[in-house]
Amino acid sequence: MTDTAPERVNGHTDPQVSLLKFAPEQAPPVEDTLTETIIDVVANAEPRPVDPPNQGAEPGTWLAEKQAYLAEAPPVVPTFLRNAAEFADAARYTASYYAHVAAFHAFRAPVYLARLLLRSPRGAGRLLVRWGKWVADTEARPVEAKAAASADVEAWLALSREHSRRVRPRRIASLAVATTTGITTLVAGFLVPGWTLTAAIAAAALAGLNGKKGDKPLITRYVATNVLRRLDSTEVFDALAAIGIEGKKGRKGVEFASEVMRDGPGWRAEVDLPPGIEATAVLEKRAALAAAMRRPISTVWPEADRTAHPGRLVLWVAQRDPAKAGRKLWPLMKDGQADVYEPLPFGFDPRGNLVEITLMYSNLLVGGIPGSGKTSCALAIVLGVALDPTAELWIFELKGSGDLDSVKPVCHRYVSGDEDEDLEAALGGMRSGIAEYQRRAAFIRSLPASEVPDGRKVTRALAEKYPEQNLGPRVIVIDEVQELFTHPEYKEEAAALATRLIKKGRAYGIILILLTQNPDAPSLPSSVSSSVGTRLCLAVMEWRANNNVLGTGAYDRGLRATDISVDEQGTGILARGRDGTTVRAAFIKQTEAEDIAKRALALRTAAGTLSGQSVGATVEDLDVETVVDHVRAIWPDGTESMHSHRLVEALAAYRPDLYKPWLEMDAAGSSTALSTALKPFKVATRQLTIRECCGGAKGLRYADLPAAEDGE
DSSP: OOOOOOOOBTTBSSOSSOSOOOOOSSOOOOOOTTTOOOOOOOTTOOOOOSSOOOOOOOTTSHHHHHHHHHHTOOOSSOHHHHOHHHHHHHHHHHHHHHHHHHHHHHHTHHHHHHHHHHHHHHHHHHHHHHHHHHHHTGGGHHHHHHHHHTTOHHHHHHHHHHHHHHHHHHHHHHHHHHHHHHHHHHHHHHHOHHHHHHHHHHHHHHHHHTTOBTTBOSSOOOOOTTBOOOOOHHHHHHHHHHTTOOOOTTSOOOEESSOOEEOSSEEEEEEEOOTTOOTHHHHTTHHHHHHHHTSOGGGEEEEEOTTTOTTEEEEEEESBOGGGSOOOOOTTSSSOOOOTTSOEEEEEOTTSOEEEEOOTTOOEEEEOOTTSSHHHHHHHHHHHHHTOTTOEEEEEETTOSOTTGGGGGGOSEEEEOOSHHHHHHHHHHHHHHHHHHHHHHHHHHTSOGGGOTTOSSOOHHHHHHOGGGOOSOEEEEEETTHHHHTOTTTHHHHHHHHHHHHHHSGGGTEEEEEEESOOSTTTSOHHHHTTOSEEEEOOOSSHHHHHHHHOTTTTTTTOOGGGSOTTSTTEEEEEETTEEEEEEEOOOOHHHHHHHHHHHHHHHHHHTOOOGGGGTOOOOOOOOOOHHHHHHHHOOTTOOEEEHHHHHHHHHHHOHHHHGGGGGSOHHHHHHHHHHHHGGGTOOOEEEEETTTTEEEEEEEGGGSOOOOTTO
């Protein structure tokens, strides 16, 4: 007889609910539920929880304290013993260290021997003097002299007898040793001269150990000026007290939340500041704290731990000065492929940990004074984008130095120069970006909700499903963007285009990256800086420039690029939202950038995604904006109506290439030109009386403008 396994239904062999519905022998009468509905209401019914609450220990009890300890208890087994890779790295570096030390001193052993031989006469003399003092028992002479001076005959005789008893055997032993050594040396010199010479050199070397000078060490030591002493609690206490962070009389002072511990290439101290003192008070005095600790400022990194409380200070001190440490290679330097939809490797924090930067659904603003390392940041960013074959790269380098020429072969559009035609090309690139996001927005709106479950935005899945729509990321990089924002003719349009692209293009894969070496208010309009999601501030001179890049209040929150030295090139504060971290961009040489760009070219050639200038095509700037868009862009906030001649003046400043000829007309002619341009859009001008301006004239009300479409 064959056993039959029970059938599994939804993973159960014995389902509790029958999946078969049998028809009853006689159908019961159907109740008329539409006629009457009876609801049984229980008076004063208390809600009952579905799941019983977790029964914990009462606060303040011994058990509650132990539970709180276990919630944040350190691991029993250290991390380096639980992680095989970390243990292997530690073992390898330890073996390498001691092997290097051994080889270093072994190679210098002849020098050490020569030093000992040169010091042997002095050492031998010191040994003979000590031997003579021991034989003569000179340490007892002061006592005998004191007894003689006091005329204590009995004490003097006792001391004299004791002196003779101690000195006589020493003289005999010394004479015997000297005679034996002399005879042995003389005989050995004839019988085994090699061994005798070796013994003589060894004896001279031993004698040389006693001939050292205090200011000239025997062993050569390598003094690492960038390797610092270990951090301890006493140093932290003293340093905080030196900058005025200490408890008042009769109140709590500085307390350690945990012991000082190793944290990567340095030490970490978690400190609870005195009541009423926030961690930002220490952040404001970082330079003074480093001075009190007698350490380079680049090794001292205080930060607030807001997950605990505002008074929790986390102080990280580097063992090695990061400014003098060796270069850490960019992870994609030798091989690998990037994905703009995911975070891209950018640089390293002071602890040496990799810091990634997110471009998708965001935009990036980089600012810093000249020489702060903006080129290093730009290379690390654009090379990461270049290694994503699906990303379209538009670069406008408005300095004309050719710093980004290495990626020119893979760019859809590449412009380098600071002439007006180069600035116009950058404006055209932003206009094309706006036209592209409008095209993508229209396509995304046409899709059913089932295809955009995470919201109406471009995703990798959509780009792969609809390759004919060309939905890959488009990254527009404008270096030295202050040339646009300060240009007398282009600044109004540049600010409006950048603001619009930043606010509305990110959801559709249009990413704008702006870099400037002059992050002051005129060079960086507030409408632009306040809209960017990701910001990187390199070394700046004052708090205003710091806040222009990182956002209002960043300086007061402790995000201070003013503390970064211009010598720390590529180092800055990377912030997204209110939180920020210190990062140093991976340094990539120009020759290395060319090699990476060749690899990116090979990836794009294999994927068939080269386009635009990279294949020799002429890129035409698309501009789908209309006069209505332009009027909406220049319309002052809070203004209900404007006269036509004032609108024409603003339009001519915004787009001189289109509207400047209208200024050559009289007021009536320019008003007529505006009215004619608006007529196809069913927007009519009318007679308006505006007392604040100039009485009655033809004009336009903002309410008469058609509303912007979704996705605009």
